[in-house]
Amino acid sequence: MSTAPSTEARSRGKSPAGERVADWADGRLGIYSLAKANMRKIFPDHWSFMLGEVCMYSFIIIILTGVYLTLFFHPSMNEVTYHGSYVPMQGQLMSEAYASTLDISFDIRGGLLIRQIHHWAALIFLAGMFVHMMRVFFTGAFRKPREVNWLFGFLLFVLGMFTGFTGYSLPDDLLSGTGVRFTQGAILSVPIVGTYISMFLFGGEFPGHDFVARFYSIHILLLPGIMLGLMVAHLILVFYHKHTQFAGPGKTNKNVVGMPLMPVYMAKAGGFFFLVFGVIAAIAGIVTINPIWGIGPYRPDQVGTGAQPDWYMGFAEGLVRAMPGWEVNFWGHTLVLGVFIPLVVFGLFLAVIALYPFIESWVTGDKREHHILDRPRNAPTRTAVGVAWITGYLITLIGGGNDIVATHFHLSINAVTWFVRIGFFLGPVLAFVVTKRICLGLQRRDKEKVLHGREAGIIKRLPHGEFIEVHEPLSQEQLHTLTAHEQYRPVEIGPTVDENGVERKPAVTEKLRAKMSNAYFGEDSQIPKPTVEEYKEITSGHGHH
Amino acid sequence: MKKLSARRRHPLAALVVLLLALACTGGLYAAFAPASKAQADETAQSLAIDEGKKLYAVGCASCHGTGGQGTTDGPSLVGVGAAAVDFQVGTGRMPAQQPGAQVPRKKVIYSQAEIDQLAAYIASLGAGPAVPTKEQYGPQGADIANGGALFRNNCAQCHNFTGKGGALTHGKYAPGLEGVDPKHIYEAMQTGPQNMPSFPDQTLSEQNKKDIIAYLNAVNGEDTESPGGLSLGGLGPVSEGLFAWLFGLGGLIVVAVWVAARTAKAKKS
Numbered sequence: 121m122s123t124a125p126s127t128e129a130r131s132r133g134k135s136p137a138g139e140r141v142a143d144w145a146d147g148r149l150g151i152y153s154l155a156k157a158n159m160r161k162i163f164p165d166h167w168s169f170m171l172g173e174v175c176m177y178s179f180i181i182i183i184l185t186g187v188y189l190t191l192f193f194h195p196s197m198n199e200v201t202y203h204g205s206y207v208p209m210q211g212q213l214m215s216e217a218y219a220s221t222l223d224i225s226f227d228i229r230g231g232l233l234i235r236q237i238h239h240w241a242a243l244i245f246l247a248g249m250f251v252h253m254m255r256v257f258f259t260g261a262f263r264k265p266r267e268v269n270w271l272f273g274f275l276l277f278v279l280g281m282f283t284g285f286t287g288y289s290l291p292d293d294l295l296s297g298t299g300v301r302f303t304q305g306a307i308l309s310v311p312i313v314g315t316y317i318s319m320f321l322f323g324g325e326f327p328g329h330d331f332v333a334r335f336y337s338i339h340i341l342l343l344p345g346i347m348l349g350l351m352v353a354h355l356i357l358v359f360y361h362k363h364t365q366f367a368g369p370g371k372t373n374k375n376v377v378g379m380p381l382m383p384v385y386m387a388k389a390g391g392f393f394f395l396v397f398g399v400i401a402a403i404a405g406i407v408t409i410n411p412i413w414g415i416g417p418y419r420p421d422q423v424g425t426g427a428q429p430d431w432y433m434g435f436a437e438g439l440v441r442a443m444p445g446w447e448v449n450f451w452g453h454t455l456v457l458g459v460f461i462p463l464v465v466f467g468l469f470l471a472v473i474a475l476y477p478f479i480e481s482w483v484t485g486d487k488r489e490h491h492i493l494d495r496p497r498n499a500p501t502r503t504a505v506g507v508a509w510i511t512g513y514l515i516t517l518i519g520g521g522n523d524i525v526a527t528h529f530h531l532s533i534n535a536v537t538w539f540v541r542i543g544f545f546l547g548p549v550l551a552f553v554v555t556k557r558i559c560l561g562l563q564r565r566d567k568e569k570v571l572h573g574r575e576a577g578i579i580k581r582l583p584h585g586e587f588i589e590v591h592e593p594l595s596q597e598q599l600h601t602l603t604a605h606e607q608y609r610p611v612e613i614g615p616t617v618d619e620n621g622v623e624r625k626p627a628v629t630e631k632l633r634a635k636m637s638n639a640y641f642g643e644d645s646q647i648p649k650p651t652v653e654e655y656k657e658i659t660s661g662h663g664h665h
Numbered sequence: 666m667k668k669l670s671a672r673r674r675h676p677l678a679a680l681v682v683l684l685l686a687l688a689c690t691g692g693l694y695a696a697f698a699p700a701s702k703a704q705a706d707e708t709a710q711s712l713a714i715d716e717g718k719k720l721y722a723v724g725c726a727s728c729h730g731t732g733g734q735g736t737t738d739g740p741s742l743v744g745v746g747a748a749a750v751d752f753q754v755g756t757g758r759m760p761a762q763q764p765g766a767q768v769p770r771k772k773v774i775y776s777q778a779e780i781d782q783l784a785a786y787i788a789s790l791g792a793g794p795a796v797p798t799k800e801q802y803g804p805q806g807a808d809i810a811n812g813g814a815l816f817r818n819n820c821a822q823c824h825n826f827t828g829k830g831g832a833l834t835h836g837k838y839a840p841g842l843e844g845v846d847p848k849h850i851y852e853a854m855q856t857g858p859q860n861m862p863s864f865p866d867q868t869l870s871e872q873n874k875k876d877i878i879a880y881l882n883a884v885n886g887e888d889t890e891s892p893g894g895l896s897l898g899g900l901g902p903v904s905e906g907l908f909a910w911l912f913g914l915g916g917l918i919v920v921a922v923w924v925a926a927r928t929a930k931a932k933k934s
Contacts, residue, residue, distance in 0.1 A: 167918070167925035174917050208809045208883045225892070236893055243909035244917065251914060294817060294826060295901060379928065388924060395920050403913055408893030409905050414827040414884050416817045424821035425831030425839070431906025521903040523832035532766065532836035 163385050164365040164378035168259075171252040172358075173389060175276075177396040178245040179351065185238040186340060192228050194220040195290065195336035197329045206413050214292075214417035217332045221291035221412055236404035242284050243409075244400060246432040249277045253473075257506050259493035261364045262477040264486075269357040272350050274474045279347050281432045286339035288410065288430055292332055295410075297418025298427045301326065306440070309459035327420055366493050367604035369597045373491045428521055436466050438519030442540040473509055483636045484608055497566070498605040500559035501640040507555040508548035515543040556645070563647040566602045569594060570650045571658050593659065603649050611637035710785060717786025720779055724760050733790045738764070745856065746793020747784035752852035754780045756845070758859075766836030767859055794855045794865075801871055802851040804879050812880030815873055819864065827884045829899045833860055843885050847878045 135143075146152040163169070196216040202209045204219070205226045214222075224231035253273060256262055262270040285303070289296045304326050308314045323330035362376050371377045379385060415424070429437050439462035446457040480502060481487075496503040518525055519540035526533040573591035580588050594602070613626045613634045639645060672678060722731065728739030735741030739761075742749075753759040757771040775783065784796060817826065823839035825831050830841035837860050842850065854874050857863025864874070883889065885899075897904040 165925055165928050167922040170921040170925060171918075174914070174921065208813050208880060211810045212814060232893055240909065240913060243906060244913040247910050247914040248917070251918075294821075384928070388928075392921070392924050395924070396917060399916050399920060400913070403908075403916075405894065407895045407897060407908060408891055410901075411891070411893055411896070411899070413892075414899070416813060416821075416826060419817075422817045422821065424817065424826040425823055426825045426829065426901055426903075428902045430902045431909065434902070434906065524900055524903045526832040526836075527830060527838050530836075532834075533832040534835055 158359065159380070159382035161359065161362075161381040162376045162378045163363050163381060164371075164376060166366065168255045169363065170392065171248060171255055173392055174396055175245055175248040175252055176351065176355075177393045178241045178248060178400065179347070180393070181241045181397055181400060182238060182245060183344065183348075185234045185241065186344075188234050189224065189231075189238060190340055192220060192224050192231060193217070193290065193336075195333045197292065197327075197332050209413065209416075212417065215332065217290060217292040218412070218417045221293070225413060233401075233404060236407075236409050237401055239288070239409045240404045240407075241400050242287065243430060243432075246277070246280050246284060246430075249273070249280060250432075253277060254506070254510070257473075257476070258496040258503055259364070259366075260490065260499055260502065261493055263490040264481065265361055265489050266357070266364075267477045267481070269354060269361070270477050271474060272354045272357065274470075276347055276350050276354065278470060279343050279350070283339060283343040283347065284430055285433055286335040286343065289335050290332060290339060291410075291412045292418045293412040293415045294418050294422055294424055295412070295415045295427055297327070297420070298423055299429050299433075300331065301420065302429075302437070302440075306459055306463050309456040309463060311455060311460070327418070362491065364491050364493050366495075367601055369600045371492065373489065376491070426523060428524070431517070434520035435469075435513050435516040436462070436520075438516035438522070438540060439465055441522055442516065442519040442537055442544065469509075469512070476505070483611075483633060483640055485611060485633075485637075486608070492604070494605060497559040497562040498607075498646075500556045500563070501645055503559050504552040504555040508552040511551035512544060512548045515540055515547045519544075560645075560647055563649075567647055567650050570599055570602050571655060605649070607646055607649060608637075608641040610634070610641045713782045713785035714789045716779075717782035717784070717789075720775070720783050721786050724775075725783070728761070733787060742787050742790060744791035744793045745787060747788040747796045748794040748852040749856040749858065750784040750787045751780055751796045752849050752856060752858055754783060755852075756849050767838060770840060794852075797848060797851045797855070799848075802847040802875060802878050804875075804882065806872075807875045807879030809876070809879050809883045812873075812876030812878070813884070815869070816877050816880050819869065820877070823861075825899075827899055828881050829885075842881055844887070847882070850878050850881065 194216045198216045199213050200216050200219050202212050202214055202219050202222065204222050206222055209222060224235055226232070256270065256273070289300050304318055304322065307318045307321065310317065318326070321331070321334070322328040365371050365376060365378070428434060440459060443458050443462045448455040448457060519537065522533055522536040522540065525531065525536050573593040576590045576592045578590040580590055582588065611634050613630055616624055616626060618624050721733070728736060729742050730736045733742040754775055755773060757773040758768045761768045762771065788795070820828070823831055823833065824842055828842035831839050833839060839861070851874055853861060854864040854869060854877070897908055
């Protein structure tokens with residue numbers, strides 16, 4: 121309207137509403153500098169970098185649906201008679217916790233759907249964390265400077281396991297009650313303090329009247345609170361360290377090649393949140409999870425067969441199921457090794473993977489920062505260790521469902537258990553050897569491709585009758601990507617004689633380190649990547665291909 | 666009552682009880698003894714026994730012996746009763762296909778009339794539980810909720826919470842109970858086939874058995890609704906975990922690959 125707006129008029133009130141709001145907020149929160157620094161943050165693009173996002177979004181979904189469930193769930197073990205709308209339970213005595221879960225499932229609008237979203241999202245959250253950790257492990261993304269963030273992630277996984285356990289125990293149904301009893305047995309098997317811990321946790325003899333209320337505060341407050349804090353710290357560190365990237369032309373240890381957070385990643389991540397929510401909600405709408413109404417209320421004198429924990433606790437269950445029932449009695453005390461040893465193995469098994477980054481950095485002695493990811497084949501020993509660990513995990517997981525495996529594959533449950541017992545020790549070794557071989561094979565193929573090019577599938581017949589296959593040389597980008605990785609040399613024990621000619625005895629740790637380093641980077645553990653000279657010699661064209 | 670119990674050690678008490686018992690049995694016999702009309706039934710019955718014996722000689726005798734006395738390959742059938750025959754043959758378990766950890770349920774090869782004849786023959790070898798009537802296993806007057814409590818107390822430890830079946834040692838198993846005729850469930854409880862303990866009426870009364878059957882029909886029957894959607898076999902966390910991995914996380918990874926493939930690519934100059 122006005123053809124010549126004065127500067128004053130503009131500052132008075134003609135600026136767009138959004139700008140005014142931003143100005144108002146910036147004056148009080150200082151968001152401008154924060155946004156300026158971070159909005160252009162670059163993230164590299166790869167589908168496997170979105171696994172962490174899957175975890176974060178499913179965690180948010182769990183929190184949202186969990187809040188809804190707390191509005192209707194009664195964390196109480198008072199006995200009530202059920203009068204709700206599920207006929208096969210009418211008139212039965214049950215705890216208020218179980219009754220209110222039945223009400224959520226049958227009498228509260230949207231209750232069953234929300235319950236199912238909550239539970240499915242939990243299973244997917246844990247599976248997502250597992251795969252996210254696998255991605256980080258196999259690409260070596262845990263190396264300096266990200267060791268602490270690896271530990272944060274590991275803690276999130278372990279806390280997620282226990283949050284899940286306390287969560288599915290809340291409905292106080294026969295299945296989860298059996299699981300709580302199992303856990304109490306594991307606690308009791310701890311020498312000296314076990315009995316005390318059990319008494320403190322359950323407020324007396326099992327089951328008592330307290331554990332649902334206590335698990336409730338642990339499940340909705342304590343553990344998720346810690347997890348939320350850890351997740352924020354995890355993300356802050358991702359921002360601070362910047363994201364890792366795969367090797368490629370133009371990608372170095374000192375840059376990040378990708379798209380800016382704003383607007384590309386905001387849009388992508390925002391959209392991806394709704395995709396994750398959509399997939400989980402669709403599953404929850406179609407498929408039942410934990411139908412507690414058919415399982416019945418918990419009573420310590422009842423039990424059902426086919427009682428397993430949710431998948432993330434399955435390997436603990438498997439360890440106990442596979443362990444022979446050893447027991448030592450002395451001076452009036454009983455040491456239940458059949459449960460205690462699996463409990464110890466459970467802790468060690470997890471600790472190994474948590475501490476792996478520190479073990480590897482000790483072996484390599486590498487103190488540099490790494491922002492370029494390894495291809496799994498280029499770190500054969502690490503990859504083999506990871507696959508061996510997963511093999512052990514999967515075999516115990518089979519042990520955790522040994523009865524289901526037995527009935528569905530028409531096997532004897534004893535045979536399955538023996539398979540787990542032997543496989544737990546043999547499987548990881550076999551997996552280690554096989555994986556390492558495969559990695560070395562892939563390295564050889566890479567070398568072949570770099571030196572001789574890609575097999576074109578074109579067969580030529582030469583004038584004298586010989587058939588040859590044409591190999592096409594790779595592009596410069598491909599050559600770079602295939603040879604970008606650096607290869608360590610095995611650490612050697614320093615001179616055993618010092619400058620004065622006095623013999624020095626190398627420390628045990630030094631010897632061990634040299635041995636391990638040799639196992640990691642010795643002749644049998646990596647294929648030397650092609651050198652420039654080799655490449656030049658072959659491609660200089662002496663009629664070779 | 667007090668007067669009676671005070672005299673229970675009287676020298677003549679035993680005599681009085683004996684007389685009462687005799688009068689009682691005699692009276693009951695007089696009341697329930699088959700009348701002259703039973704003569705016709707008798708012939709029908711003996712005819713069935715004869716036919717059953719022939720069937721038995723062809724299909725069963727090789728393992729259970731020519732007179733049902735049992736051999737090293739099969740147990741004695743004296744006293745197992747008609748209910749056991751009706752269950753074993755009526756669910757196709759007998760005649761067995763091969764020895765093994767457990768004889769599975771399979772296609773029924775005898776008609777119900779033939780099964781009845783076999784049952785009549787086996788019942789004639791020695792007294793045992795009879796085939797239950799429809800009133801005994803039918804749904805009328807059953808308390809479903811009580812049946813559920815009884816099921817969890819007596820059956821769930823082998824057959825799973827809702828009767829999906831479960832593993833036993835060395836390849837044996839408790840079969841799933843979906844699609845099993847209520848009559849056969851009743852007979853199984855009564856006779857305890859294979860690895861199953863028997864639950865005679867003193868242990869689980871007729872009413873209890875009826876309740877359990879009604880409960881199974883409610884949670885595991887043909888028209889049981891699954892309010893949450895697909896039940897994944899009702900096997901609990903194992904199948905749920907598998908589903909979460911394959912379709913939950915698997916689906917999300919597919920979505921992630923799809924999203925990552927659609928990026929705002931800078932135009933190559």
